[in-house]
Amino acid sequence: MKGIVVKSTGSWVTVRSERGQKVECRLKGQFRIHGIRTTNPVAVGDYVEFEITEDGPVGVIYEIHERHNYLIRKATNLSKSAHIIASNIDRLYVVASIEQPRTSSGFIDRVLVTAEAYHIPATVVFNKIDLYSEKSIILLDHFRNLYLGLGYGFATVSALKGDGIEALRDDLEGKVNLFTGHSGVGKSALINSLEPALDVRTGEISNYHNKGMHTTTFAEMFILENGGYIIDTPGIKEFGLVHFESKEVAERFPEFRELLPLCKYANCTHLHEPGCAVKQALGDGRIDKGRYQNYLGILNDENLDQVEYQ
Numbered sequence: 001m002k003g004i005v006v007k008s009t010g011s012w013v014t015v016r017s018e019r020g021q022k023v024e025c026r027l028k029g030q031f032r033i034h035g036i037r038t039t040n041p042v043a044v045g046d047y048v049e050f051e052i053t054e055d056g057p058v059g060v061i062y063e064i065h066e067r068h069n070y071l072i073r074k075a076t077n078l079s080k081s082a083h084i085i086a087s088n089i090d091r092l093y094v095v096a097s098i099e100q101p102r103t104s105s106g107f108i109d110r111v112l113v114t115a116e117a118y119h120i121p122a123t124v125v126f127n128k129i130d131l132y133s134e135k136s137i138i139l140l141d142h143f144r145n146l147y148l149g150l151g152y153g154f155a156t157v158s159a160l161k162g163d164g165i166e167a168l169r170d171d172l173e174g175k176v177n178l179f180t181g182h183s184g185v186g187k188s189a190l191i192n193s194l195e196p197a198l199d200v201r202t203g204e205i206s207n208y209h210n211k212g213m214h215t216t217t218f219a220e221m222f223i224l225e226n227g228g229y230i231i232d233t234p235g236i237k238e239f240g241l242v243h244f245e246s247k248e249v250a251e252r253f254p255e256f257r258e259l260l261p262l263c264k265y266a267n268c269t270h271l272h273e274p275g276c277a278v279k280q281a282l283g284d285g286r287i288d289k290g291r292y293q294n295y296l297g298i299l300n301d302e303n304l305d306q307v308e309y310q
């Protein structure tokens, strides 16, 4: 039977068959992908072949279909292994907030850089707009102009009050969509607002740290009534990049891309070289200062490209 992985807790994998039946499965044999050392052999979104075992309503997965794409990050900050967040994704939603908790633009840009690397279209969603001060609204407008200008999707919503939810629901229709972001930004609350019948567990924001409590612990795929799919994921602190070399980072910034051939030196890092087209554009205001700062931040990340290949 063919099915899709909707949840994976390590030892058990929940597969939904083509007829819509959910079956708890185990894995048979070894599964390795592209020689990368990963902590999970199957991921949410994987298409698999499985069979029901004779002695019960459980199944065994014996084959994973080739992934159209997948999103990975470092298993932990210092780890040399990667964790596959999910696979076969049509669109990535970076769920962010300016209040309770605040998402840095560095975090957003890291996720976008990763989406670029895997050729996954991305949308930035600002949630909790019911909490924003006037100052936050000004910043929100800045982000709207910036990200729409770069060709990304952009949405502002309130899971609590319902603002922007219908438009977002339309965006999700008929596609496999993944929600990522810090703990507590309201990824799960958004899913409930989009499809109340799902009743996904949500958590509080800690008064002390003003952060989420890591309520969602495993990635899980949900079906929307309009035929869309959402993969809810656990909140992450940092998006540890894997599969990257420093020289590739600039190519993942769409606004740098067409300038790169114009730099005087082919191996320009766009930090301090003379005749750098990127620095020129920064000086002219054609490149956003914050985006350039975040480019530097990613380059300075000591953990860049530290995942071991086997």
Ligand SMILES: Nc1nc2c(ncn2[C@@H]2O[C@H](COP(=O)(O)OP(=O)(O)OP(=O)(O)O)[C@@H](O)[C@H]2O)c(=O)[nH]1
Pocket: 127, 128, 129, 130, 131, 157, 158, 159, 160, 161, 181, 182, 183, 184, 185, 186, 187, 188, 189, 190, 201, 202, 203, 204, 205, 212, 213, 214, 215, 216, 217, 233, 234, 235, 236
């Ligand atoms: N005021 C306000 N609160 C919200 C909104 N959306 C979510 N919250 C609250 O934020 C808290 C965290 O929401 P969750 O949905 O659990 O956050 P999450 O992103 O899924 O967090 P993790 O599962 O830990 O990654 C809950 O108390 C929600 O009620 C919103 O639009 N406005």
Ligand SMILES: [Mg+2]
Pocket: 187, 188, 189, 201, 202, 215, 216, 232, 233, 234, 235
């Ligand atoms: Mg959650």
Ligand SMILES: [Zn+2]
Pocket: 263, 264, 268, 269, 270, 271, 273, 275, 276, 277, 278, 279
């Ligand atoms: Zn340059």
